[in-house]
Amino acid sequence: MQDFVFRELARRGFTMDRFAMDRAAIEAHPGGSPWSEQHSTAPIVVGIHHPRAETGRSLILQSHLDVVPEGPRALWQHAPFEAEIVGDWMYGRGAADMKAGAAANLCALDALRRIGFQPAATVYVQSVVEEESTGNGALMTHLRGYRADAVLIPEPEEEKLVRANAGVIWFQIEVQGLPVHVREMGAGANAIDAAYRVIGELRGLEADWNARKAMHEHFRDDPHPINLNIGKIEGGDWASSVPAWCRIDCRIAIYPGVDAEDAAAEIRARVEAFARGDAYFANNPPRITFNGFRAQGYVLEPGSDAEAALERAHRAATGAALERFMTPAYLDTRVYALYDRVPALCYGPISRNIHGFDECVSLASVKRITQAMALFIAEWCGLEEVA
Ligand SMILES: [Zn+2]
Incomplete structure (x- = not known):
């Protein structure tokens, strides 16, 4: 082209x-x-x-x-x-x-x-x-x-x-599990289930960012200006093993005037704080990588x-x-x-x-x-x- x-x-x-x-x-x-x-x-x-x-x-x-x-x-x-x-x-x-x-x-x-x-x-x-x-x-x-x-x-x-x-930030979160045979599933940790807990926390971040819209002139009349998209999910190997890995690709918007570097740091801090308070993640923290857009509005x-x-x-x-x-x-x-x-x-x-x-x-x-x-x-x- x-x-x-x-x-x-x-x-x-x-x-x-x-x-x-x-x-x-x-x-x-x-x-x-x-x-x-x-x-x-x-x-x-x-x-x-x-x-x-x-x-x-x-x-x-x-x-x-x-x-x-x-x-x-x-x-x-x-x-x-x-x-x-x-x-x-x-x-x-x-x-x-x-x-x-x-x-x-x-x-x-x-x-x-x-x-x-x-x-x-x-x-x-x-x-x-x-x-x-x-x-x-x-x-x-x-x-x-x-x-x-x-x-x-x-x-x-x-x-x-x-x-x-809006500006946009892309990031990927990798969650590790503990693979075991499903007959002793309780002894393992399911990376896909665990990824859902991280997604829940990210939805909380999205809600907090939307709650800040009143401070942004061109965004306050939009019902939901900050959209978090879980754009891709991969994980596990097959149906009868507790999955050892899960990866999600995410995109979130930021308001103009918000520094993209600061926003990325806030996402990282939020995920890390959540991990510290979680019985499994405290010892197996999810890994976050910024792998695309880090752009301001x-x-x-x-x-x-x-x-x-x-x-x-x-x-x-x-x-x-x-x-x-x-x-x-x-x-x-x-x-x-x-x-x-x-x-x-x-x-x-x-x-x-x-x-x-x-x-x-x-x-x-x-x-x-x-x-x-x-x-x-x-x-x-x-x-x-x-x-
Ligand atoms: Zn275009």
């Missing part, structure tokens, strides 16, 4: 850059997430448009090409990787999250070119990976030195602008020129006022909001079932937001005639 994007950008005359993730630099940065064996080794691709005369404001257009697993195929009505179109909807894993936005980044610039114009400012089209598991791809473009006056990431946001967004500060320009562009393209909302999940825009401190706009098409079965994107909506993006680029960067 990155090779495809590289060729598409090169064919359009962009100055090309392709580079690997720098693990040491990423892990040394406060916004870097820990590595795991599953970490992508795909390159990051950036295409740079240089104007003849730099008269406007520069812009980063970013998309991520990684997708989440499709899950059991039998639960899809439409094939997950065939890009089937039924009526207005294109189906497929990643169709909405976010191949549609990746295409919009290119097509908004193509649209301007078709009427004889190009941005009168430097535009970086950045294609990254690792958005769904660490956020390290976006951070790598920052570490590579790419900076602009504003950033636009067309994630599937229902034609709305993201005002605030952000708030898009209201009142920027970039937001006003997008608002005008959205109104011109759709005839409707631009709505803002909070999304309690990770977004790459956090890199630019937190570490570049520039307006980071997350705005994109209408979708259904992202991360679920029969993910799909509205093609009419993709056209509308692409038009809004082209108008936004025209105002933000200014235009010059194509030579």
Whole structure:
């Protein structure tokens, strides 16, 4: 996919850059997430448009090409990787999250070119990976030195602008059991049963974090802004042995302004305190590993020129006022909001079932937001005639 994007950008005359993730630099940065064996080794691709005369404001257009697993195929009505179109909807894993936005980044610039114009400012089209598991791809473009006056990431946001967004932490907990034959089960310790006790404690942590929502302006009206997901469980070897091991993979959200490092330390302390008070865990403490996202949330500060320009562009393209909302999940825009401190706009098409079965994107909506993006680029960067 990155090779495809590289060729598409090169064919359009962009100055090309392709580079690997720098693990040491990423892990040394406060916004870097820990590595795991599953970490992508795909390159990051950036295409740079240089104007003849730099008269406007520069812009980063970013998309991520990684997708989440499709899950059991039998639960899809439409094939997950065939890009089937039924009526207005294109189906497929990643169709909405976010191949549609990746295409919009290119097509908004193509649209301007078709009427004889190009941005009168430097535009970086950045294609990254690792958005769904660490956020390290976006951070790598920052570490590579790419900076602009504003950033636009067309994630599937229902034609709305993201005002605030949660951070995310991933962790894995390993519980050891004591394996015995089931006929003397009382003498052993069942790692799967024990893992359930840890999950119970984590649900308590989740409840405590939700109870703090009143302190967070954009989150207090959400009934349950902090979601803990027990995303994966593995354990045991077969039905007639008391399981000696169990592993759970977890994801939890954090509020903007909460340091991801502090939140991770709180999770660790909570699990350790629980273990000390538990007859079995006191001598066999569960092991906790941070194996993915360790990313902070952000708030898009209201009142920027970039937001006003997008608002005008959205109104011109759709005839409707631009709505803002909070999304309690990770977004790459956090890199630019937190570490570049520039307006980071997350705005994109209408979708259904992202991360679920029969993910799909509205093609009419993709056209509308692409038009809004082209108008936004025209105002933000200014235009010059194509030579
Ligand atoms: Zn996405």
